[in-house]
Amino acid sequence: MPRKQQRVCLKLTVLPASSGRIRQARCSPSHCPDAMPAIRKFGPYKLFFYSGEGNEPPHVHVWRDQATAKFWLCPVCLARSRRFSRTELRRVKKLVERNRSILMEKWNEHFCD
Numbered sequence: 401m402p403r404k405q406q407r408v409c410l411k412l413t414v415l416p417a418s419s420g421r422i423r424q425a426r427c428s429p430s431h432c433p434d435a436m437p438a439i440r441k442f443g444p445y446k447l448f449f450y451s452g453e454g455n456e457p458p459h460v461h462v463w464r465d466q467a468t469a470k471f472w473l474c475p476v477c478l479a480r481s482r483r484f485s486r487t488e489l490r491r492v493k494k495l496v497e498r499n500r501s502i503l504m505e506k507w508n509e510h511f512c513d
Contacts, residue, residue: 442495447503454511460503462492471496473504 444464453459458473462484469481469492476497481489496503 445492445495447496449507449510451510458504458507458511460496460507462496464488473500473507476500 446463447460459479460471462469467483469484470479472479476493478489
């Protein structure tokens with residue numbers, strides 16, 4: 401029977417608005433109801449991993465309303481997207497690029513340790 405994929409909570413916190421940077425924090429059970437760990441929002445965007453994707457190169461999923469995207473982390477580039485505009489994809493890519501080191505650290509903690 402195939403294993404169900406689960407999201408891994410990164411709970412990232414936005415630093416001062418002008419920086420667009422994030423910092424990591426521990427996730428609490430109340431933050432991750434029903435084992436669907438939501439990642440801290442960056443404006444309207446949520447970033448997350450699926451637990452069953454450790455066999456793929458490092459990447460992050462981005463979600464906003466009905467729009468989704470997947471970005472590779474080494475180097476940061478778009479793998480695929482659905483319902484994001486080109487302008488929004490550029491904005492999200494910059495967000496991922498600025499926070500790549502934290503995202504890679506979280507990837508390695510989850511999939512390599």
